[in-house]
Amino acid sequence: MVKIDEPLNKYTYTKTGGPADIYISVGNIEDTAKVIKYAKENNVPVTYLGNGSNIIIRDGGIRGIVVNLLKLNDITVTDDRLVAQSGAAIIDASEMALQHQLSGLEFACGIPGSVGGAVYMNAGAYGGEVKDCLSHVTAINEFGDIITLSLEELQLGYRTSRVQTEHLVVISAEFSLKKDKPYDDIKAIMDDLTERRESKQPLEYPSCGSVFQRPPGNFAGKLIQDSGLQGHRIGGVEVSKKHAGFMVNVDNGSASDYEALIDFVQAKVKELHGVTLHREVRIIGEKLK
Numbered sequence: 001m002v003k004i005d006e007p008l009n010k011y012t013y014t015k016t017g018g019p020a021d022i023y024i025s026v027g028n029i030e031d032t033a034k035v036i037k038y039a040k041e042n043n044v045p046v047t048y049l050g051n052g053s054n055i056i057i058r059d060g061g062i063r064g065i066v067v068n069l070l071k072l073n074d075i076t077v078t079d080d081r082l083v084a085q086s087g088a089a090i091i092d093a094s095e096m097a098l099q100h101q102l103s104g105l106e107f108a109c110g111i112p113g114s115v116g117g118a119v120y121m122n123a124g125a126y127g128g129e130v131k132d133c134l135s136h137v138t139a140i141n142e143f144g145d146i147i148t149l150s151l152e153e154l155q156l157g158y159r160t161s162r163v164q165t166e167h168l169v170v171i172s173a174e175f176s177l178k179k180d181k182p183y184d185d186i187k188a189i190m191d192d193l194t195e196r197r198e199s200k201q202p203l204e205y206p207s208c209g210s211v212f213q214r215p216p217g218n219f220a221g222k223l224i225q226d227s228g229l230q231g232h233r234i235g236g237v238e239v240s241k242k243h244a245g246f247m248v249n250v251d252n253g254s255a256s257d258y259e260a261l262i263d264f265v266q267a268k269v270k271e272l273h274g275v276t277l278h279r280e281v282r283i284i285g286e287k288l289k
């Protein structure tokens with residue numbers, strides 16, 4: 001499905017984002033490769049969108065082609081291997097692992113991203129991360145070639161991966177899981193993590209999760225809280241009163257509200273604590289002219 005000047009705010013968790021010049025929701029791997037090849041040959045920029053849960057798209061939108069991968073969402077399980085296409089929700093992959101009594105993906109049970117986005121970010125929570133259970137990935141490079149990358153080749157680090165540095169698109173991921181726990185034990189871990197998440201995170205508002213990476217030996221949320229910034233608002237976006245690491249869109253906030261609040265918080269924390277906060281959330285696209 002192809003749309004012209006498609007507003008992107010409906011595809012992001014922050015509910016911000018101007019239009020994509022060309023928006024394509026791909027339905028299969030071959031079409032994805034064709035779009036990428038065409039874009040490369042014609043010098044058109046391509047941006048990939050997963051579930052939009054770690055991205056702020058600026059109010060001027062995105063030039064070129066935006067490829068949405070959410071229709072590629074099959075998940076299959078064979079023995080202790082779970083293969084998920086990039087657009088599948090990592091939450092569904094975690095649930096599917098539970099149904100097959102496989103452990104390893106419990107940490108992902110509340111991360112609202114796609115499998116592709118989770119690999120791109122090496123998403124993690126509560127002591128687990130994608131790197132711990134990923135076996136390999138099928139991807140497409142910027143020339144439209146389908147390639148396979150082993151865990152080592154992916155170079156996953158704290159919220160980083162080779163997918164980011166080489167502008168690859170993840171097509172599917174194979175996870176190597178364990179048959180070391182009964183269903184009830186796996187479920188108990190997932191229930192506990194869900195409870196912890198629901199009690200601490202402002203899930204009732206649009207947000208992009210933790211805005212900042214964890215600084216070495218510290219916590220971004222704690223530094224922001226200690227700076228007295230909870231509830232600080234710019235436009236329609238405020239530092240969450242429930243979890244200082246989150247910025248919530250409480251009143252039709254824009255991407256420029258988000259950016260201004262991020263800059264403000266970074267400057268205040270630097271001034272008061274001498275710590276530089278680096279963003280975890282990706283900010284892409286153009287400002288409004």
Ligand SMILES: Cc1cc2nc3c(=O)[nH]c(=O)nc-3n(C[C@H](O)[C@H](O)[C@H](O)COP(=O)(O)OP(=O)(O)OC[C@H]3O[C@@H](n4cnc5c(N)ncnc54)[C@H](O)[C@@H]3O)c2cc1C
Pocket residue numbers: 013047048049050051052053054055069086087110111112113114115116117118119120121122123124125163168169170171201203207208209210282
């Ligand atoms: C309430 C809330 C809680 C969260 N909790 C956590 C948490 O506990 N742990 C954590 O790590 N994150 C968390 N996040 C952030 C987010 O869910 C993860 O980073 C997730 O992995 C992003 O996946 P996505 O599909 O939404 O990616 P998007 O936001 O759509 O994209 C993020 C980046 O990945 C790229 N990308 C997406 N799909 C692909 C693909 N198939 N191939 C190549 N590049 C791709 C995009 O181009 C973009 O640069 C949370 C977010 C929210 C809103």
